Amino acid sequence: MKQPILDVTGLTMDFGGIRALNSLDLDVHSGEIVALIGPNGAGKTTFFNCITGIYMPTAGDILLTPADGSKKISIKGLKPNQVTEKGLARTFQNIRLFPKMTVLENVMIGRHCRSKAFIFGAILRTAATRREEQDILEMSYSILEKVGLAQFANEFADNLPYGAQRRLEIARALATEPLLLLLDEPAAGMNPQETMELDQLIKQISDEGQAILLIEHDMQLVMSLSDRIFVMDYGKKIAQGTPTEIRKNPTVIKAYLGEEVDA
Amino acid sequence: MVSLKELKNGFFISLWFVFLTFPIVVIKADPIQRTVIWRWHNALYMAIGTFCVYLLFKYFQYRKEHQVNRNDDQEQTVSLIHRILQKPLQRNIFIGVIAAFAVVFPHLFSTYQTNVMTTALMYVVLGLGLNIVVGLAGLLDLGFVAFYAVGAYTYALLNLNFGLGFWQILPLGGLIAASFGLLLGFPVLRLRGDYLAIVTLGFGEIIRLILENWGEFTQGPSGISNISRPGFFGMEFSLEQSILYTYYLMILLVIVTIFVVNRLQDSRLGRAWIALREDEIACQAMGIDKRKTKLVAFSLGAFWAGIVGVMFAAKTTFVNPASFTFLESAIILSIVVLGGMGSIIGVVLGALILILMPEYLRALSEYRMLAFGGILVCMMIFRPQGLFANIRRTYKFEKQPTAILPEK
Numbered sequence: 218m219k220q221p222i223l224d225v226t227g228l229t230m231d232f233g234g235i236r237a238l239n240s241l242d243l244d245v246h247s248g249e250i251v252a253l254i255g256p257n258g259a260g261k262t263t264f265f266n267c268i269t270g271i272y273m274p275t276a277g278d279i280l281l282t283p284a285d286g287s288k289k290i291s292i293k294g295l296k297p298n299q300v301t302e303k304g305l306a307r308t309f310q311n312i313r314l315f316p317k318m319t320v321l322e323n324v325m326i327g328r329h330c331r332s333k334a335f336i337f338g339a340i341l342r343t344a345a346t347r348r349e350e351q352d353i354l355e356m357s358y359s360i361l362e363k364v365g366l367a368q369f370a371n372e373f374a375d376n377l378p379y380g381a382q383r384r385l386e387i388a389r390a391l392a393t394e395p396l397l398l399l400l401d402e403p404a405a406g407m408n409p410q411e412t413m414e415l416d417q418l419i420k421q422i423s424d425e426g427q428a429i430l431l432i433e434h435d436m437q438l439v440m441s442l443s444d445r446i447f448v449m450d451y452g453k454k455i456a457q458g459t460p461t462e463i464r465k466n467p468t469v470i471k472a473y474l475g476e477e478v479d480a
Numbered sequence: 481m482v483s484l485k486e487l488k489n490g491f492f493i494s495l496w497f498v499f500l501t502f503p504i505v506v507i508k509a510d511p512i513q514r515t516v517i518w519r520w521h522n523a524l525y526m527a528i529g530t531f532c533v534y535l536l537f538k539y540f541q542y543r544k545e546h547q548v549n550r551n552d553d554q555e556q557t558v559s560l561i562h563r564i565l566q567k568p569l570q571r572n573i574f575i576g577v578i579a580a581f582a583v584v585f586p587h588l589f590s591t592y593q594t595n596v597m598t599t600a601l602m603y604v605v606l607g608l609g610l611n612i613v614v615g616l617a618g619l620l621d622l623g624f625v626a627f628y629a630v631g632a633y634t635y636a637l638l639n640l641n642f643g644l645g646f647w648q649i650l651p652l653g654g655l656i657a658a659s660f661g662l663l664l665g666f667p668v669l670r671l672r673g674d675y676l677a678i679v680t681l682g683f684g685e686i687i688r689l690i691l692e693n694w695g696e697f698t699q700g701p702s703g704i705s706n707i708s709r710p711g712f713f714g715m716e717f718s719l720e721q722s723i724l725y726t727y728y729l730m731i732l733l734v735i736v737t738i739f740v741v742n743r744l745q746d747s748r749l750g751r752a753w754i755a756l757r758e759d760e761i762a763c764q765a766m767g768i769d770k771r772k773t774k775l776v777a778f779s780l781g782a783f784w785a786g787i788v789g790v791m792f793a794a795k796t797t798f799v800n801p802a803s804f805t806f807l808e809s810a811i812i813l814s815i816v817v818l819g820g821m822g823s824i825i826g827v828v829l830g831a832l833i834l835i836l837m838p839e840y841l842r843a844l845s846e847y848r849m850l851a852f853g854g855i856l857v858c859m860m861i862f863r864p865q866g867l868f869a870n871i872r873r874t875y876k877f878e879k880q881p882t883a884i885l886p887e888k
Contacts, residue, residue, distance in 0.1 A: 269765060301767035309765075315758035318751070321875060326755045330767025332748055336776065339747030340740050350748070354875065371875065393767055 220282045221246050222396050222428050223268070223305070224289065228277035230260075230267050230452075237263045239452040240277070245397055250419070250429045252439045255449035256472060261432045262310055264449070265401055269307050270297040281305070284396060302330045304396030308386040308403060310432075316375035320366055320385055323374050324357040327392025357392055364388045364418060380411035384418060391422070398422070400431040404438050412438060440464070448472065486538055494530040498523050544862060561825060562871055582731050586724050594727050598795060600835040601730040602788050605737045607815040607827040609784030612741065614813065615822035615870070616750060617777035618757025620677040623664075623684025624812050627657040627782035629691060629804035631789020636704040636799045637697075646710040646794050650787060657786020660687075661779035669771055672760070684809055691801040703800025710794045726795050733791065737784060738824055744780070745824070753777055754822070811835075814852075818859055820866025829867060 221244035230238040237260045245251045253261050267274045273294055280289040281303055292300050306327070315323050332353055338346040361367045364384045369377060374385060383403055390398055403419070404412045416438055423429055423442075433439050439446065440460045448456040448463060450472040456463060463469055505522040509515075564570045586594040606628060613621045631653040638644045638652070664683050668676055691698045698704070709722045710729060717725060744750050752773045755763040764770050793799050811834065819830025838848050859866070 271761070271765075296769075297761075297764040298767045298769050301765060306767075307765055309762065313759050313762035313765075315755050315762065317758055318754055322751060322754075326751055326763070326766050326768070329748060329752055329755075334748045336744075336749065336780070339744050339749050342743060346747075353748070358875075389766060 219246060220286070220289070222282050223430070224280040224282070225268065226278050226280070228264070228267060228279065229275045230263055230272060231275045237452050238267065238274070241449070241452070241454055243447055243454070245428055245430050247396075247428050248423070248426050249444045250423050250431065250442050252443040252446045253430065253432050253449065254434070254436075254439055254446060255455075259449040260452040261449060262401060263452075265307060265399055265432065268292070268300070269305055269399065270295050270300040281396065298330065301393055301395075304394075305399060306390035306393040306395035306397075307399035308383075308390050308401055310401040310405060312382050312386060314374040314382055314385060314389070316373065318374060319371050320374055320377065321354075321357055321361065321370040323385055324360055324388050324392045325353050327360075327389040328353040328357060330393060360388050360391050363391075363421075365414075380407055380414065383407065383411075383415065387418070387422075391427075395427075397428045397430060400429060400433075402432055402434060404433060404435045416441060490531050490534040490538075493534055494527040497530040498527050501526055540862060561868060565825070586727050591720055591723055594723055596836065596839050598723070598727045598730050600832050601727075601734050602791060602795075603812065603815060603835045604734050604828050604831040605730075605784055605788045606812045607819065607831045608737050608741050608824065609781045609788070610812050611781075611816050611822065611824070611827045612744070612753070612784075613777050613781035614816050615820075615827070616745065616753040616757065617774065618753075619668075619774065619777060620673065620680070621778075621781070622677050622681040622806070622809055622813065623687075624680075624781070624785060625804045625806070625808040626664075626684040626687035627660055627785035628789045628792070628808065629687055629801070630657045630660050630782075631786030632793040632799045632803070633691060633698060633704075633789070634786070635790040635793040636707050639707050639793075640704055646708065646790070650790050653790035654783045654786040657789065658779040658783040660786075661782030662775055664782075665775040665778035669774055681806070681809075684804075684806060688801050688804050691804070698801075701801060703798055703802075705798045707793050707797045707799070709797060710791075726791070730791065733787065734828075738828070742824055745822075749773070749776065814856060818856070818866060820868045820870055823866065823868050823870035826866050826868035826870070833867075 223243070223245040225241060225243040228238055228241040228243075229236065241260075241264065243251075243253070243264075253264065255261055263272065266272045268279050270292070277293070278291055279293045281292050282289050283304070290303065292303050292305070295303070315326065318326070332349050334346040334349055338349075358367065358370065361370055364387060366377075366381055366385055366388060369381065374382065377385060387398075387400065387403065400419070404415055407415060412435060419429065419431075419442055431439075431442070443460055446456075446458065446460055446463045447454055448466070448469050455468050455472060456466045458466070502523065505526055506519050508517040508519060510517060564574050585597060589597075606624070609627075610621065610624045613619050613624070634653040634656050635646070635649045638649055664680065668679050671679060692701050694700070709717065710726060712725065752763070752768045755766070755768060756770065756773055756777075760770065763773075792803075815830040815834050816827055817830075818826075818834060819828070820826030834852075838845070838852075841848070841851075844851065
């Protein structure tokens with residue numbers, strides 16, 4: 218069997234006396250869409266924050282297999298920007314765009330860690346810098362076209378409608394050329410029409426071979442997109458499997474709906 | 481337009497002001513005659529004055545609200561100067577006129593005026609330096625004058641002790657100031673907003689106090705005098721020629737600074753700074769090294785302050801700690817805020833307005849600080865984005881993805 222892109226083993230995170238994540242195992246293979254679901258407060262976003270370097274996990278390991286299939290590298294304890302450089306890019310549950318930058322510039326920021334012009338390059342504007350800048354522009358623009366925001370390229374990000382802002386976050390994350398794209402509740406607050414468009418967009422990205430790990434509450438979206446689902450409750454993994462398996466799993470139903478009480 | 485309620489409100493505000501200013505404007509004690517003079521008419525003037533200011537204030541507020549409702553499209557908000565700069569022909573004419581004026585300026589006006597203009601140009605560069613830190617990277621720095629002082633004292637001390645010349649020290653002063661920028665940058669990496677402002681304020685004061693109290697090294701409050709003026713391949717200048725020379729040097733420095741800052745702003749690094757200002761967490765999550773980006777912003781900003789510091793020492797031939805008080809930092813910050821954060825043209829005009837205005841309004845010099853404060857308060861209320869808000873670079877795309885034309 219092929220190596221998973223992301224391999225998380227025994228991930229534990231304590232906040233003081235509270236164990237937010239309890240020895241969690243999770244893996245994502247290339248080209249897969251994996252969903253992470255669970256009731257509110259189950260620790261899903263904490264999990265994202267741990268693997269993207271915002272929190273330092275108490276125990277466990279996070280391994281990433283580089284694109285060339287060479288040896289796994291541990292990304293535990295790296296800074297968020299280093300994690301992104303290694304190939305994990307994320308979106309945020311509450312939108313975190315750069316509001317006073319144009320839509321195009323927002324995506325160009327995503328190219329930052331894949332380019333290297335610095336002070337002197339910027340001042341002297343050498344041939345190499347110009348070429349790099351041109352590449353950034355073209356790549357960013359083509360990503361905008363892919364997510365359907367090209368007509369807004371020169372608008373300020375905060376002037377975009379809500380659904381478009383969500384898609385811009387995805388575009389920005391895609392610009393970092395991630396091995397694995399992490400989406401934190403991409404459909405939160407969207408209307409049915411926007412959710413449908415999002416569903417199509419995620420499928421389209423996935424068809425291009427992009428591995429995706431998403432947190433989502435919209436069950437319809439989760440069931441239609443995911444290849445595999447992990448279910449969490451109180452910081453623990455309570456189930457994993459294909460959408461059909463999860464739908465029938467009694468533990469999952471209990472976690473979401475509570476137990477039936479015999480009269 | 482003005483409702484009865486607003487009039488009533490204005491009336492009470494006036495009354496309140498009369499009450500507040502009563503001890504100052506109405507009562508006057510005559511210590512010789514041992515009498516108290518009650519100047520009641522002053523209270524009346526105060527009331528009328530306050531009432532008028534209140535109405536004016538309401539009127540502007542009304543107009544502002546109305547304007548927002550009327551034109552929501554972006555075109556209207558782009559100021560005249562930006563519209564001029566957008567068209568290449570108009571821009572070239574504009575730059576040509578400015579350049580011609582700058583060249584003939586010292587020949588049209590007196591030496592005194594030239595000197596004042598040189599000072600204003602120094603503040604332009606200081607403003608552009610601070611603009612990198614505050615306007616682009618969004619790091620509120622209240623101790624910027626420290627780097628200016630470092631530059632000035634670098635020249636003063638090296639000139640005094642080792643007899644080094646202006647041209648040798650100009651880059652050195654910048655570099656030493658930049659390393660002080662790094663020095664300040666390290667401890668404040670984790671701080672933001674108010675906390676950052678307080679630490680930088682402290683840093684500015686620390687530098688000044690060291691300069692004041694480390695007598696053997698800096699000659700303390702009495703300062704260092706007889707610093708050499710800038711030379712030109714060993715030529716000797718008379719005082720007047722030297723002022724002229726310094727003026728042209730400053731013009732050159734301003735041009736270089738604008739050129740560099742403009743390029744930085746449109747580069748990968750400039751985008752990273754702005755992203756850092758907009759959202760630190762998202763910025764890191766997009767793979768930008770927060771530490772490196774912040775440190776570079778601090779040290780590049782400080783670099784320009786250091787360069788201007790050397791210029792300052794060379795121009796005045798005398799430095800002492802009194803030139804580097806918090807007030808200087810506040811003025812430089814006001815330049816950036818008044819002009820428009822992140823906007824080069826805004827900072828340039830902001831500096832010229834703030835530095836030249838007090839010089840030409842000497843008659844009102846007593847009310848200088850009052851007017852200064854008043855202007856800033858009004859700016860914050862009516863135009864928080866500054867006189868000339870920064871407009872982001874836009875790009876025009878042709879059909880084929882290969883033909884992407886950057887458009888300023």
